[in-house]
Amino acid sequence: MQQVKAVIARAKGQPVEVTTINVPDPGPGEALVKVQACGVCHTDLHYREGGINDDFPFLLGHEAAGVVEAVGDDVTSVAPGDFVVLNWRAVCGDCRACDRGEPWYCFATHNATQKMTLEDGTELSPALGIGAFAEKTLVAAGQCTKVDPSARPAAVGLLGCGVMAGIGAAINTGAVTRGKSVAVIGCGGVGVAAVAGSALAGASPVIAVDIDPKKLEAAKKLGATHIVDSSQTDPVAAIQELTGGFGADVVVEAVGRPETWRQAFYARDLAGTVVLVGVPTPDMLVPDIPLIDVFGRGGSLKSSWYGDCLPSRDFPMLVDLYQQGRLDLDAFVTEEIGIDDVEAAFDRMHAGDVLRSVVIL
Ligand code: APR
Ligand code: ZN
Ligand code: ZN
Numbered sequence: 001m002q003q004v005k006a007v008i009a010r011a012k013g014q015p016v017e018v019t020t021i022n023v024p025d026p027g028p029g030e031a032l033v034k035v036q037a038c039g040v041c042h043t044d045l046h047y048r049e050g051g052i053n054d055d056f057p058f059l060l061g062h063e064a065a066g067v068v069e070a071v072g073d074d075v076t077s078v079a080p081g082d083f084v085v086l087n088w089r090a091v092c093g094d095c096r097a098c099d100r101g102e103p104w105y106c107f108a109t110h111n112a113t114q115k116m117t118l119e120d121g122t123e124l125s126p127a128l129g130i131g132a133f134a135e136k137t138l139v140a141a142g143q144c145t146k147v148d149p150s151a152r153p154a155a156v157g158l159l160g161c162g163v164m165a166g167i168g169a170a171i172n173t174g175a176v177t178r179g180k181s182v183a184v185i186g187c188g189g190v191g192v193a194a195v196a197g198s199a200l201a202g203a204s205p206v207i208a209v210d211i212d213p214k215k216l217e218a219a220k221k222l223g224a225t226h227i228v229d230s231s232q233t234d235p236v237a238a239i240q241e242l243t244g245g246f247g248a249d250v251v252v253e254a255v256g257r258p259e260t261w262r263q264a265f266y267a268r269d270l271a272g273t274v275v276l277v278g279v280p281t282p283d284m285l286v287p288d289i290p291l292i293d294v295f296g297r298g299g300s301l302k303s304s305w306y307g308d309c310l311p312s313r314d315f316p317m318l319v320d321l322y323q324q325g326r327l328d329l330d331a332f333v334t335e336e337i338g339i340d341d342v343e344a345a346f347d348r349m350h351a352g353d354v355l356r357s358v359v360i361l
Contacts, residue, residue, distance in 0.1 A: 001022055001023065001024050001025060002022070002023050002025075002032075002136060003020050003021070003022055003023075003119070004020070004021060004023055004134055004135035004136045005018055005019070005020060005021075005134070005135050005339060006018070006019065006020070006021045006059055006131070006133060006134035006135070006137075006339075007059075007060050007061060007133035007134070007339060007342045007359075008021070008057045008058060008059055008060065008118070008124065009047055009048040009056065009057060009058040009060055010056060010057045011056055011057075012048075012049065012050035012054070012056065013048070013049060013050065014048075015343045016048055016060060016342050016343050016346075018339055018340055019118065019119075020119055021059065021116055021117065021118060021119070021124060021134060022116060022117045022118070022119065023116050023134070023136050023137065023138050024114040024115070024116065024138060025070065026070050026071055026072040026075070026112075026114075026138060027072045027113060027114055028072045028073055028074045028075075028113075029072055029074065029075065029110065029112075029113065029140055029141055029142075030071070030072045030075070030112045030113065030114065030138055030139065030140060030141060031068050031070070031071045031072070031075060031078055031084075031138075031139055031140070031141045031143075031144050032068070032069045032070045032071070032136060032137075032138055033064075033066045033067065033068055033069065033084065033086065033132075033136065033137055033138075033139060033144065034066050034067045034068075034069045034135070034136050035061075035064050035065075035066040035132045035133075035134060035135060035136065035137055035361045036064075036065055036066045036067065036153035036154075036157075036360070036361060037064065037065050037066075037153035037154040037157045037336075037358050037359065037360055037361065038061040038062070038063055038064035038065075038132040038133055038157060038358065038359045038361065039063030039064070039154075039157055039158045039160075039161070039162070039356045039357070039358045039359075040061075040063075040337075040342060040345045040346065040349060040356065040357045040358070040359065041062065041063050041161050041162055041189075041356075042162075042349065043062065043127065043128065043161070044060045044061060044062070044127055044133075044342075044346075045346050045349065045350075047060060047127050048060070048346070053125075055125040056125070057118065057122065057124055057125070058124065058125050058126070058127055058131075059116060059124040059125065059126045059127065059131030059133070059134060059137075060127045060131065060133045060342070061127060061130065061131060061132035061133030061134065061137075061359065062086070062088055062126075062127045062128040062129075062130040062131070062132055062160060062161055063132075063157050063158050063159075063160040063161040063162065063163075063356075063358075064085070064086045064130065064132035064137075064157045064160055065083070065084065065085045065086070065147075065151075065153040065154075065156050065157035065160070066083075066084065066086070066132070066137075066153065066157075066361075067081065067082065067083055067084070068080050068081065068082045068084055068144060069136065071141060072141070075141040077141050077142065077144070078141055078144045078146060082144070082146050082149075083146065083147060083148075083149035083151075083153075084144035084145055084146055084147065085144075085145050085147050085156055085157060085159050085160050085311070085315045085319070086130050086132060086137075086139060086143050086144060086145075086157075086160050087143050087144075087145060087160055087309075087311035087315070088109075088128035088129055088130055088143070088160070088161070088306070089103075089104065089106065089109050089306055089309070089311065090109050090110040090111070090139075090140045090141075090142030090143040090311075091103040091104075091106040091108075091109055091110075091142070091310075092106055092107075092108035092109065092110065094108070095107045095108050102308075103310055104305055104306060104308045104309060104310065105305070109129075110140035110142045110143065111126070111129035111139065111140050111143070112126075112129075112138045112139050112140050113140075114138060116131060116134075116137070116138055128161070129143070130143065130160075133339065133342060133359055133361075134361075135361050145311045145312055145315040145316065146316070147315055147316050147319040148316070148319050148320060148323055150323070151319050151322060151323055152329075152330070153360075154333050154336055154358040154360060155322065155329035155330050155332070155333055156315075156319050156322065156329060157358065158189075158329060158332050158333070158356055158358070159314075159315050159318055159319070159329070161306075162189045162190050162193065162356070163189065163190075163193040163329065163332055164193075164306065164307045164309050164311075164314065164315075164318070165190050165193070165277055165304065165306055165307040165309075166189070166190040166191060166192065166193025166194040166195075166196070166197060166252075166254060166277065166307065167193045167194065167196060167197030167200070167307060167314075167318065167327075168197070168304060168306065168307015168308050168309045168314065169190070169194050169197075169252050169254070169275045169277035169304035169307050169308075170182065170184075170194040170195075170197035170198045170201065170203075170250065170252055170275070171197045171198075171200070171201050171307075172304070172307055172308040172309060172314075173275045173277070173302050173303075173304035173307065173308045174250040174252060174273050174275045174302070174304075175250075175273070176197065176198050176201045176203050176249075176250050177201055177202065177203070178201065178202030178203070179202065179203070179204060180198075180201075180203045180204075180249040180250060181203065181204065181205055181207075181242075181243045181246075181248045181249045181250075181269075182194075182198040182203040182205070182206050182207065182248055182249065182250045182251070182252065183206075183207040183208075183209060183235075183239045183243075183248040183250075183251045183252070183264075183267055183268075184198070184206070184207070184208055184209065184219070184224075184251075184252045184254060185209045185210075185230070185235065185251065185252065185253050185254060185255060185260045185263055185264055185267075186209070186210060186253065186254035186255035186256075186260060186278055187208050187209070187210040187212075187215040187216060187218065187219040187224075187254070188215065188254065188255075188352075188355070189332060189355045189356055190254045190277055190278065191208070191210070191215075191219070191252070191254030191255075191278075192208075192215070192218050192219050192222050192331075192332070192355065193222075193332070194252040194254055194277065195208050195219045195222050195223055195224050196222040196223055196327060196328065196331075198223070198250075198252075199222065199223025199224075200223070200321065200326065200327055203250075204225060205225040205226050205242055205243070206223055206224050206225050206226070207224065207225070207226045207227070207228060207238075207239055207242055207243075207248065208220070208224035208226070208227045208228070209227075209228045209230050209235045209238075209239070209263075210227075210229070210230065211229065211230055211231040212352055213229060214352070215352070216228075216229060218331070218355060221328075221331055222328060222331055226242050230263070235263050235267060236263055236266045236267045239251070239267040240267065243269070246269045246270070247266075247267050247268045247269040247270070247272055248267060248268055248269060248272055249268070249269050249272050249273070250268070250272060250273045250274075250275065251264040251267050251268045251272065251273070251274050251275070252264075252275045252277060253274065253275065253276045253277065253278055254277050254278045255278040256276070256277075256278025256279045256280045256281075256284075257278065257280065257284065258280070258284050258285060258286070258287040259287065260278070261274070261276060261280075261286075261287060262287040262289065264276075265287075265289060265293075265301070266293075268297075268299060269299065270296075270297050270298060270299065271297075271298045271299045272299045273299055273300050273301075273302060274299075274300070274301045274302065275302050275303070275304050276301075276302065276303040276304065277303070277304040277307070331355070332355045332356050333355075333356055333358050334353075334354035334355050334356055334357060335354060335357050335358070336357075336358050336359075336360045337357050337358065337359055337360070338359070338360070339359055339361060341357075341359070342359060345357035345359075
């Protein structure tokens with residue numbers, strides 16, 4: 001067992017705090033990771049607000065890269081010294097979803113079995129089964145994916161959640177390929193990642209839509225060929241106009257609201273795909289759309305769960321593309337911060353001032 005500094009959410013709606021936690025030595029199937037960098041994501045804030053569940057106290061943080069310090073007896077997939085990006089979907093390889101080749105729907109994903117605790121023994125609930133706003137964290141070995149050790153931790157750690165969700169929404173779920181027209185509605189961290197993924201895949205045009213001009217500038221930097229400020233312009237008409245009157249082959253909805261999903265529905269080509277990657281709240285309903293409009297359009301309406309990624313396939317590939325200068329992960333890192341600055345980083349995220357703040361440990 002070791003004691004390390006970590007960021008926890010002790011009670012619903014309370015500011016997060018830095019405290020000392022106990023991290024057990026890795027048992028069978030587990031790995032102890034010395035965390036180097038961990039991004040601040042909306043989901044961490046949702047945990048703090050009690051929006052995910054009530055299993056306080058939470059150990060926050062889940063977009064992380066670090067070095068494996070020790071592994072349990074039976075672990076062969078990673079070894080001490082390996083540089084890894086953590087994932088929150090360590091698939092079982094054995095269930096119905098895994099068998100049919102869709103491991104992103106795996107029913108039996110792995111987390112560490114032993115519990116990290118507060119000094120008084122209270123068990124912590126690690127955010128998304130990770131808990132990486134901590135100098136060291138205990139995870140399932142399958143949650144560690146080895147990547148190029150010379151890559152910048154703050155940048156590649158972001159592949160562990162939001163950036164992978166966005167890139168994967170475009171490339172994996174939307175099957176964006178060279179020459180397809182793509183529109184991305186909502187250009188926060190997830191949406192601009194979908195823009196970057198579409199550009200990487202050779203899509204054209206890549207149309208970025210947002211109500212915030214700052215976000216549209218970021219989208220341009222990451223490969224958008226056109227931008228649409230939907231607070232000023234009807235995005236459906238604008239997307240149609242930019243695609244020869246047809247609508248986009250793929251529209252990625254990265255806001256998670258009924259009105260933007262409706263825009264996506266109408267902004268796609270008749271045979272186009274809508275990918276919902278923004279996370280709606282439980283009270284939101286599918287918008288009223290005449291059934292005849294559904295009948296009149298083919299294509300598909302999809303959702304994307306963690307970018308339908310397979311970490312062992314996608315993380316090393318995307319890190320290599322980053323290292324080659326073909327995927328600008330650095331552009332997502334707005335600021336590097338200390339472990340004491342997470343609460344303030346939530347405020348900056350809320351204000352829309354950052355794509356990602358990344359805690360350096
Ligand atoms: N039309 C277009 N864009 C919008 C609209 C709208 N009506 N409303 C909000 N947006 C934009 C915001 O300006 C912002 O740029 O959507 C973006 C949302 O980005 P973030 O809040 O940074 O969220 P992000 O991390 O990208 O995640 C997107 O997925 O993980 C979930 O909770 C997360 O629902 C959120 C979504
Ligand atoms: Zn499985
Ligand atoms: Zn996240």
